[in-house]
Amino acid sequence: MKDKLGNLPSSPGVYLMKDGNGGILYVGKSKNLQQRVRSYFYPSAPHSNKIKRLVNNVRDLEIRVTDTEFEAFMLECRLIREWKPVYNKKMKNPLAYVYITIRPGNGFRRIEVTHHSGIGEAGAACFGPYTASKNTVLEAVRGIQECLQIACARSSISQTPCLNYSLGLCRGMCLGGEAVREYERIVDRFIELLAGRDRSLYEAMEQEMAAAAERYDFAAAARYRDSLQAVNLLVNKEAMIHFTEQNLSLAIVEALDEQTIKLFLVKRNRVLFSEKYHVAGRPPEQLRAEITEAILGGFGAEKTLPASPLARDEIDEAQIIYTYLQSSACRHLIIPEEWIEARDRLRIADGLDNILPRPLPQKSAGS
Template identity: 50%
Template sequence: MIDQLHNLPASPGVYMMKDGHGGILYVGKSKNLKQRVKSYFVSSASHSRKTQRLVNNVKDLEIRVTDTEFEAFMLECRLIHELRPLYNKKMKSPHAYVNVVVKTGKNGGRRLELGRGDEPEGGQPSFGPYTASRHTVGKALTRIQESLRIACAGSDGERGPCLNVSLGLCLGGCMGGEAAGEYDRVMDRLIALMEGRDFSLMDDMRREMEEAASEFDFERAAKCRDGIEALTFLLRQEKVISFAEQNRIILLSEPLNERESKLFLVQRHQILYSEKYDRQATDRTRTALSLMKRLQNRAMEETAAGHELTRDEIDGAQIIHSYLRNGTCRHLVLQEAWLEAGGEHDLRQAIESFLAAEAGERESGPG
C-alpha cells in the first residue's frame, strides 16, 4: 500500500479503503486524490477516534479517477449506496433523514415534531426529508418555534399555561381561548411558508427583528435572527426536493482546462450522459446532434416522473442542485417543448447557442 500512496494522482476522483479481506470500509471523494488520501496516513492529533480506527484497519486502496469534481461527488454517492461501507454512516442508514411533521394532539392543538424520513405520516402535513442530521434539523426546529412563540411545553390533553408562556416562548396555545386562536394563526402561516404558498411570515419576522434591535431589545432580535436563519436553512433543503420532482433534463458544462470542457446531461438525481467538448472546435452542430441522439434514446426509456424521491435519490439530487448553484459550471434547462416531436430544430438551436456562449465565455474569462 506504500507504493499506492506514492503513486496517487493529483486529480479528482473517488477512493475506496479496504480491509485485509477486500471488504470496503470507506468511500470518499476529492478534487485532489493525492493530497486527500495521504492526509489520512499522516499522524495528526486532529484525527478523530473514528478516523484513527479506520486508518488502522485499512490494508488496501482502490482509486477511480474522474475528469471533474462533480463526477467524483456523483460516483461517491452511487458507490456508497451500492456498497454500504462500514464507515460511511449517513448515506447508508435507513434512518439518516428526518421530516418535520405537524402533529395534532388529543386536544386539537398542533405541534411541530421530528419524524423519520422513511415513515408514513398518516395524512399529517410533513416537510422534507432533510439530508442534514437529526440534531441539526431538531436544533433548527427549536429555534423556529421559540422565535415564533409556538414552543409549547404543555402536556397533551391538558389545559393551562405551560412554563414556556412565562419565558416568552409560547403564545399560550395551551391555555385555550384567544391565545389558542393566535397560536393557530401563526401555525397556519408557518405551514403556508413551508409549503411555499405564502412568504409573508418571513417578512414579518425580519421587521420584528429590526424593530427589536432599534429598541435595544437585543435578546428578542437575536431570537428573530435565529428563527429566520433556521427557516432559510429548511426552505433551502426543501428546494432540493422541488428541483428533483420537476424532473427536468439539464445540459451542464464544467471546464477541464483552457481548451476543453465536459458536457453532462443530468436529470432528477443522476447523470444521463457525458462527453468531452473542445471549445475551440468549429463543428458545434455535430456535438449538438450527438446530445440530441442521447436525448432521443433517453425518451424511449423514460423513467416515471411521478414517484416520490427515495433516500438514495435525494443524495444525488442534492449534489446536482448544489453544483448548479455554486457558479463553477454553466447550465441550460431543456424545455419540454424542445423534447417533444416537432421541437428538434429549437432544441438543436438552443444547444448550439449554449456551446457558442460557453466557448466565448471560457476563452475571454471573467470580467
C-alpha cells in the same frame, strides 16, 4: 502503500481504503486525490481518533479517477450505498432522514419531527426528508417555535396554562380561545414558508430581530438570528426537494479545459448519459447538432414520469445534483418534455447556445 501514495493523480476521483483482506473500510472523494489521500498519512496532521484508527487498519488503496468533482460525488454516494463501509456511517443509517409533519391535534395542530413521513395522511402537511440529524432539525423547529411564541408544552387545551406560557414562549393556545386562532394563522404561514410560497413570516422575524437590536436586547436579537438561519436550512432543503420532484430533463455542461467540455443528461436523481466533446476548432453548429442528438437519444428512451415525492434512497444523489446546479462549475438547460416528444431539434439547438462555451476567437494571419 508507499508506491501508491507516491503515484496518486492530482485529478478528481474516489478512493477506497481497504484492510488486509481486501474489505472496504472507507470510501471518500476529492477534487484533488493526491492532496486528499496523502493528508491521511501525514504524521503531523491533527487527525481525530476515528481517522487514526482508520489509517492504522489501511493496507491497500484503490483509486477511481473521474473527469469532474461532480462525478466523484455521485460515485462516492453509489459506492457507500453499495458497500456500506464501516467508517462511512451517514448513508448506511435509515434513521438518518427526518421529516417535519404538521398534524391535526386535540384542539390545535402539532408540529412534529419524525423519522416517518406523514405524506398521504388526512389533514397533514409534510416536509422532507432532511439529511440533517433529527436533533439538528428538532433544534431548528424548536427555535422557530420559541421565537414565534408557539412552543406550547401541552398537547391539548386545558384549564391551566403550560410552563412555556409563563416563560413567554407560548401564546396561550393551551387555554383555547383567540390564542388558538392566532396560532393556527402562524402555522399556516409557516407551512407556506417551507413550501416556498410566502416569505412574509421570515420577513416578520427579520423585523423582530432588527427591533430587538435597536432596543439593545442582543440576546433576543441573537435568538432571532439563529432561528432565521434554521429557517434558511429548512427552506433551502425544501427548494431542492421540490426541484427534484418535478422530474425535469436537464442538460448540464462543464468545461474541463479550453478545448473540452463534458455533457451530463440528468433526470430526477440519476445521470442517464455523460460524454466528453472537443470544442476547439469545431464549427458551433456541428457541436450543437451532435449534442442535440445525444439529448434526444438520452431522454427519448426515458419515460416521462409525473411529479412524485422524493424517497429516502433518492435524497443523497438529488442533493448532490441540486448543489452542482447552483455552483459556478457548470451551466444547465431544462429541456421541456414537449421538445423531446416532438423531437424539436431547432429549439434544443437554440437552447444549447445558452450553456455551450463561445468559440475562441481565431487568430488573424501574421498575428
